[in-house]
Amino acid sequence: ERRIDQIRASLPEDADDPVVRRFSTDEIPILRLSVSSHLSPGDLYQLLDDRVAPIISNVSGVGSVTLIGAQQREIQVVMDNDKLKAYGISPGQVAQAVSANSSTYPAGNVEGGDDRLSINLDARAITVDDLRRTVVRESADGSRILLQDIAAVTDGLSEATTYNRINGQPGIGMQIVKQSDANAVEVSKGVKARLSQLKTELADTGFDYKIAIDQSLYTLSSANAVMFDLMLAVLIVGVVMLVFLHSLRSSLFVLVALPSAMIPTFILMYAFGFSLNLMTLMALSLVVGILVDDSIVVLENIYRHLEMGKTRWTAALEGRNEIGFTAMAITLVDVVVFLPLALSGGMIGNILREFSLVVVFSTLMSLVVAFTLTPLLASRWGKLEHLTKDTLWGRFSLGFERAIDRLQAWYGNMLAKSLRRKRWVLITVLVLIIGSIALLPAGFIGATFIPDSDRGEFLVQLETAPQASLALTDQLTQEAERIILKHPEVIDAFTNVGTQSGQMGGSGSANANLAEINVKLVPKTQRPFSSVEFGTILRDELGQIPGLKTTVTQTRITGSANTPIQIAVKGTDMDSLWKAARMIKAITAATPGSDYVQYSTKSPKPEVRVRLDQDRMAAMGFTSTDIGIAVQTAFRGNDRSKFKEGGDEYPINVRLDQEDRRDVNSVRDLMVTNSKGATVQLSQLAEVYEDVGSSVLQRTDRLNSITINSAAV
Numbered sequence: 001e002r003r004i005d006q007i008r009a010s011l012p013e014d015a016d017d018p019v020v021r022r023f024s025t026d027e028i029p030i031l032r033l034s035v036s037s038h039l040s041p042g043d044l045y046q047l048l049d050d051r052v053a054p055i056i057s058n059v060s061g062v063g064s065v066t067l068i069g070a071q072q073r074e075i076q077v078v079m080d081n082d083k084l085k086a087y088g089i090s091p092g093q094v095a096q097a098v099s100a101n102s103s104t105y106p107a108g109n110v111e112g113g114d115d116r117l118s119i120n121l122d123a124r125a126i127t128v129d130d131l132r133r134t135v136v137r138e139s140a141d142g143s144r145i146l147l148q149d150i151a152a153v154t155d156g157l158s159e160a161t162t163y164n165r166i167n168g169q170p171g172i173g174m175q176i177v178k179q180s181d182a183n184a185v186e187v188s189k190g191v192k193a194r195l196s197q198l199k200t201e202l203a204d205t206g207f208d209y210k211i212a213i214d215q216s217l218y219t220l221s222s223a224n225a226v227m228f229d230l231m232l233a234v235l236i237v238g239v240v241m242l243v244f245l246h247s248l249r250s251s252l253f254v255l256v257a258l259p260s261a262m263i264p265t266f267i268l269m270y271a272f273g274f275s276l277n278l279m280t281l282m283a284l285s286l287v288v289g290i291l292v293d294d295s296i297v298v299l300e301n302i303y304r305h306l307e308m309g310k311t312r313w314t315a316a317l318e319g320r321n322e323i324g325f326t327a328m329a330i331t332l333v334d335v336v337v338f339l340p341l342a343l344s345g346g347m348i349g350n351i352l353r354e355f356s357l358v359v360v361f362s363t364l365m366s367l368v369v370a371f372t373l374t375p376l377l378a379s380r381w382g383k384l385e386h387l388t389k390d391t392l393w394g395r396f397s398l399g400f401e402r403a404i405d406r407l408q409a410w411y412g413n414m415l416a417k418s419l420r421r422k423r424w425v426l427i428t429v430l431v432l433i434i435g436s437i438a439l440l441p442a443g444f445i446g447a448t449f450i451p452d453s454d455r456g457e458f459l460v461q462l463e464t465a466p467q468a469s470l471a472l473t474d475q476l477t478q479e480a481e482r483i484i485l486k487h488p489e490v491i492d493a494f495t496n497v498g499t500q501s502g503q504m505g506g507s508g509s510a511n512a513n514l515a516e517i518n519v520k521l522v523p524k525t526q527r528p529f530s531s532v533e534f535g536t537i538l539r540d541e542l543g544q545i546p547g548l549k550t551t552v553t554q555t556r557i558t559g560s561a562n563t564p565i566q567i568a569v570k571g572t573d574m575d576s577l578w579k580a581a582r583m584i585k586a587i588t589a590a591t592p593g594s595d596y597v598q599y600s601t602k603s604p605k606p607e608v609r610v611r612l613d614q615d616r617m618a619a620m621g622f623t624s625t626d627i628g629i630a631v632q633t634a635f636r637g638n639d640r641s642k643f644k645e646g647g648d649e650y651p652i653n654v655r656l657d658q659e660d661r662r663d664v665n666s667v668r669d670l671m672v673t674n675s676k677g678a679t680v681q682l683s684q685l686a687e688v689y690e691d692v693g694s695s696v697l698q699r700t701d702r703l704n705s706i707t708i709n710s711a712a713v
Helices: 002-010 041-057 081-087 091-100 128-132 184-201 215-245 248-271 278-286 290-307 312-343 346-371 373-381 392-420 422-438 470-485 531-542 574-590 614-620 624-636 664-668
Strands: 031-036 062-068 073-079 104-112 115-122 135-138 144-146 151-157 163-166 169-178 208-214 457-463 490-500 509-521 549-554 565-571 594-599 605-612 638-645 648-656 671-673 679-681 686-693 703-712
Touching (some): 031 041, 031 163, 031 184, 041 073, 041 151, 041 169, 041 184, 062 184, 073 081, 073 091, 073 128, 091 135, 091 624, 091 638, 091 648, 128 151, 163 470, 169 184, 184 208, 184 215, 208 215, 208 490, 208 509, 215 248, 215 290, 248 278, 248 346, 278 346, 290 312, 290 346, 290 373, 312 346, 346 373, 392 422, 457 470, 457 531, 470 509, 531 549, 549 594, 565 574, 574 594, 574 703, 605 624, 605 664, 624 638, 624 664, 624 671
Parallel strands (some): 073 648
Antiparallel strands (some): 031 169, 031 208, 073 151, 135 144, 163 169, 163 490, 457 509, 457 549, 565 703, 594 703, 605 686, 638 648, 671 679
């Protein structure tokens, strides 16, 4: 970030601020919703921007609120190119005149006695009519050319660059990201409570919202799964201990070890600033069995000493000491496996740090409990049960003991035979180990960074031709929506047109030929296929739409959708890079198991290229700045000037009429003016022609880069 700050001043004046993003699972949006009302699109945006978004931002734990598909109020100055030619005026002159009539200037101070007052010169147009009467040029004879003579000035909405819909109904999307140290469930609950309150307060506007994505629901389901695992573990451990030790109180000793190990684990989680999130819940679910292992081993050995006729105190002390080193070794093996994951850097460390440390905390706490609390309970209340055939439980326990004795005898016999054939046993073990390892490269066992899970959600990313307009992309996307929504298994379809989200929660791409639909399905118990299978069905159906490329990827625990196979090609020469990328794409596509292979960068798109002639420019007194401002104002628009009304500021956008921005000839015929007032057509100063160029430049380690992405069957 410091390096970027150093070069920030050298960036173009109207360039957006650079954004540095560090990947974190905490920075993935926890809520995505679509807002609608009876208001006009501009008024709805104003309501969301002025009132709703600030209120949501003040909810404890909310990091940022982003609006998608919004059109804000804008004063539009639409220039007529024919009139510009007739008067010999360039778009840059118009933008300068508008800027001069919508600015304020500090003009010094006046001092008198003990008072000092600053002078503020206000040259802003008060009304739109005032703006229309802006003088663009005044001739020597006193005649004036006003803005209204060469342009239509209207109070309207900014040009749509994105669209947002939910289930085909238009609205404005709202994306909410929590702070890195906030609890996702609590933030989601607070935001939904505030939205419900706003719905009541803004009932007269018809304010309504529909939640498309709520990551806290998955966290809650994970928490419920952990609680179920805990209860199931308690039940199974209790039954196992009861069957093997034949004592209810012995089973209770082990069951006490479970909360006794988890409580200090929660304390350590709090001390380290961890919350109950997906990673920590997965860790707790994993260690449920580990938490009682040490106590079971220690307690069983204590009971073995009791069976030898020792007192409870002696049996507890000697039983724990005898098995202590073994229990410690078993526990430290788990610690040695998981601790390095917590210390690793990069993406792996970012994702697995909390997961690994919670496993380490709970495992160490279970060892402490097994060495302290379990022997203490056994020394005070431990008791051998004397089994008789007089009761049903006694007969069952005696039968179980006989079965265990037979198993021990069989095991002893097998062990003796194995020791007599050490060489064959060793060879067999080595063959099994090598064979097991060979299963991975042979393709019998797959490998992936994050496995797919049926969350009932997946992402459909759409791409039209590189030169496609937003209107065409929206038309094809609506057709895709109709196909998706006709399936009864679909609950919600949350659509963004003109943008796509990035991978692993990063920033995405914004382009008129891009769109995405986040699809939410009914619970898996209510559908005959998995979300992966349904995604394949939809991809085949959407593939029938002409001119539309479709990618379907599953949403994973990170809340993002990513391809499992990514091959990066880097180099300096783009032609050679594309040649290599095409070869790798062909090889990947021909590899069994690969599916829907595509490039990370979008296809090259047609563009209009303006190559300036430096000699002609110098001869006619033009600079590249003169021409650049004129072309940019005419076709992109200049919205740096502001119109103030009622304490709010709205952009004034100066640009050519849509009819004058249709083809390459519109660029050639553009009028440009130099600092001396001379006006000529752009074609006299530059070669204007159609070409093909990259829509996005991707670099890795300062080298041009293309990534080949592939799904896996």
